[in-house]
Amino acid sequence: MRFIQGILLLIFLGAVGLFAVQNTDSITVNFAQWRATGPVALLAIGSYLLGMLSGWTVYSFFTRSLRKVSERPVE
DSSP: OHHHHHHHHHHHHHHHHHHHHHOOOEEEEEETTEEEEEEHHHHHHHHHHHHHHHHHHHHHHHHHHHHHHHSOOOO
């Protein structure tokens, strides 16, 4: 199973590397008063990482709440 996971990780990293090499044009992203200018690949990877962080945070809040609700009360 670890071998398959390693292969999938290498395929994913190869696809990310190929994306970064092929998308070197600069773009500007505006959000409220913030402005970020950079290569397409850098902004896409940054957005992915922010999405991972927010997803992890929501997941941890959900599991913590579920754990508190399912605990048996101490008598």
